[in-house]
Amino acid sequence: MQRNTFQRQVVLSAVQTLCHATADEIHRFVAASHPGISKATVYRNLGLLSENGQISHIEATSGADYFDCTTSPHYHLQCTECGKIFDVPFLYLGELNHIPVDPGFTVTGHTVLFKGVCALCNNNKERKIK
Ligand SMILES: [Zn+2]
Ligand SMILES: [Zn+2]
The missing domain is CATH 1.10.10.10 (Winged helix-like DNA-binding domain superfamily/Winged helix DNA-binding domain)
Structure with a gap:
C-alpha cells in the first residue's frame, strides 16, 4: 500500500x-x-x-x-458542559432545503445543532449538589 x-x-x-x-x-x-x-x-x-x-x-x-463518520445528513446535540457531540435519532427534514430564497442562491443543505447537557454531565452535577 x-x-x-x-x-x-x-x-x-x-x-x-x-x-x-x-x-x-x-x-x-x-x-x-x-x-x-x-x-x-x-x-x-x-x-x-x-x-x-x-x-x-x-x-x-x-x-x-x-x-463525523456518518455522511448522510443528520442533526446533532452538543453538550454545553463537556462539548461532546451526539447524533439526534430524528428524521432529517430535507424539505427545509426548499425554503424560498433569493433567486440565484442555491441551497445545498442545512445544519441544526441542539444544545443541552448530556446524561453523564447531568449525573455529575447531581452528585455535586448532594
Ligand atoms: Zn456532557
Ligand atoms: Zn453525527
Missing part, C-alpha cells in the same frame, strides 16, 4: 472508531498506534476525506470543528 493511502486509511478508521471527534482528538488517537504520523498529516487527510465525502465535517459555532 502506498504511504499516502495507508495514512488516509488510518485517519479514516480513527474517525470511524471515534465517530464524532475534533482534529486534535483524532490526531491523539492515531498517534497512540502510529507515532510517526504528524498532526499536519492528520489534518490534511481529514480535509481530503471530507472533500471525497467519506466523512463529514461539522462546523462548530464555538470551539473546534468536529469530524
Whole structure:
C-alpha cells in the first residue's frame, strides 16, 4: 500500500472508531498506534476525506470543528458542559432545503445543532449538589 493511502486509511478508521471527534482528538488517537504520523498529516487527510465525502465535517459555532463518520445528513446535540457531540435519532427534514430564497442562491443543505447537557454531565452535577 502506498504511504499516502495507508495514512488516509488510518485517519479514516480513527474517525470511524471515534465517530464524532475534533482534529486534535483524532490526531491523539492515531498517534497512540502510529507515532510517526504528524498532526499536519492528520489534518490534511481529514480535509481530503471530507472533500471525497467519506466523512463529514461539522462546523462548530464555538470551539473546534468536529469530524463525523456518518455522511448522510443528520442533526446533532452538543453538550454545553463537556462539548461532546451526539447524533439526534430524528428524521432529517430535507424539505427545509426548499425554503424560498433569493433567486440565484442555491441551497445545498442545512445544519441544526441542539444544545443541552448530556446524561453523564447531568449525573455529575447531581452528585455535586448532594
Ligand atoms: Zn456532557
Ligand atoms: Zn453525527
